[in-house]
Amino acid sequence: MRLSERTRQLAQSEIRAISQKINAVNGINLGQGICDMPTPDPIKAAAKRAIDEDRSIYSHYAGAANLRSAILEKVRSYNRIPVESIDQIVVSAGSTGAFATALLTLLNPGDGAILFEPFYGYHRHLLQIFGFEPQYVTLESPEWEVPWQALEDTINPGTRAIVVTTPGNPNGKVWSRAELERLLDIAQRRDLTIIADEIYEYMLYDGREHVSVASLPGGFDRTITLSGFSKTYNMTGWRLGYATGPTDALDNMGLINDLMYICAPTPLQHGVAAAFEMPDRYFSEMASDYDSRRTLMCSTLEKIGFDVVWPQGAYYVLASFEPRSSDPRFSDDATAAATLVDTAGIGTVRGASFFSDPVDGRYLLRFCFAKDIPVLQEACDRLLRAFGTDGS
Ligand SMILES: Cc1ncc(COP(=O)(O)O)c(C=O)c1O
CATH class of the missing domain: 3.90.1150.10 (Aspartate Aminotransferase, domain 1)
Structure with a gap:
């Protein structure tokens, strides 16, 4: 064939x-980044209930309204991102689904996106299969410092986005507020969008704080923030994640999400809404x-x-x-x-x-x-x- x-x-x-x-x-x-601990009981119980109640039809393509409302509250309070309405939230097939819809929304064929190395392989490979250009900037080992000049030099007229993963896989780097401010300044000067993968946002050590770049002054309009449930609630196989960002981008991400997945699995969306009641x-x-x-x-x-x-x-x-x-x-x-x-x-x-x-x-x-x-x-x-x- x-x-x-x-x-x-x-x-x-x-x-x-x-x-x-x-x-x-x-x-x-x-090797594989999967957690073999159990999914919390309240989430499992809520999903079973949703299945028993036949909540089985397609949800809105951007996600069930009750789940998006719960995400809105969480993103405002935990991430301090100034999301205003559920129109700025898309629930997708994992944060990976949200990443794919973000790329298709933001980039034209041949456009480039900056990846910091060591990178998360799916970021690179999704860029490549869609026909986009990964542009690599290698963090300086052993402490994974950002080589700011190399970043400026790598950005070219074809660059449209910068992908930042914090906390990072595989290196565990937590970007500081100062680093993110500097990154945002570059994105603003060079007219780039930031895609922030924050799937490990609750796993922090030594008193470090999680900073969402979209929470910084001027950050929201430039950033698509990705997160999800896989890691925080030990449910990688449920395939539920989400994106937040400005309305124009998120409207279009919703449309692409519709074409690719129609919606995330409805009964599981109702189940995972219980995650927001965890103490x-x-x-x-x-x-x-x-x-x-x-x-x-x-x-x-x-x-x-x-x-x-x-x-x-x-x-x-x-x-x-x-x-x-x-x-x-x-x-x-x-x-x-x-x-x-x-x-x-x-x-x-x-x-x-x-x-x-x-x-x-x-x-x-x-x-x-x-x-x-x-x-x-x-x-x-x-x-x-x-x-x-x-x-x-
Ligand atoms: C940085 C990063 N983003 C995303 C994912 C996948 O997340 P999801 O299960 O929400 O698609 C992983 C999984 O290993 C990851 O390490």
Whole structure:
């Protein structure tokens, strides 16, 4: 069969390939960014009720009005984004669906969007399959500082948008208010739209605050903010997320959302509306539970000789094994990932997956610590047994 040019860029994601390998050896997968904790009961109960009540027909293409009203309140209070009406909210098939509709709304064929490296792979690949141009700006390791001059130099007349992910996947970078102000200033001067992916907005460590760029003075008119339920409520498979932003853009995103998905699954939208009734302590407990997991994961990696910049947010650590790279089992990221599977039964993602030039990730592996504590403890024990000072 004749296939489109765009399919040439598609490969089975390496993350899935590692998952298959890990399943085959009955190992522990710290590769894929999924959380195996349960979805909160009130959300499950509300979804069951909606199914029993036959709330089964298409909702409004931009989402059920009650859910959009609840999102409006949350975005105003938690994110401090000055959203005025539910017309400025689109519920989509995950934040990924919202990202896709944002791209199709904002960019013409061939237009460019800035991605900061290390990037989240779906951002790059969606840009590419739609025929848009990812334009890369590499954050400066180890602390992932923004190279402001390189950013200015990379923007060209074809650039239309800047994608910023905070807290970041895979590096856990939480953009500070000062950094976001500077980013917004560039967007204003260079007439660009910011697409802010804030899916990990509640996972913050060391007292850091989550700042939405759309909450800054002048930010709302320039920004499409994306978030969703997958990560905060352990429900990646429900496929529910949303976008907020100025009415003209969101009107058109709604129309594109209609063409691509018609609507997000209606009974699940009614179920997830219950998420907004979760008490404040749900979020603080979640953040502190993840903090304990972060400590366990990062200190284990340090004990086995990795260089670790502890993530400021989200639930991944992108750790460097360069100090061990004279060991042939750790000569590069593909070899190190295979070594961890074969020797310890631990799945990770190789650094090359997060950079346009694979060489930039050659000494990095990403570990996801969104696991039940006993599972994560077992994974860390395996790493220590295999590579700790006694086992190395
Ligand atoms: C940065 C980022 N954005 C979006 C997503 C996907 O979110 P959703 O399930 O809402 O599509 C992920 C999942 O790993 C992610 O890491």
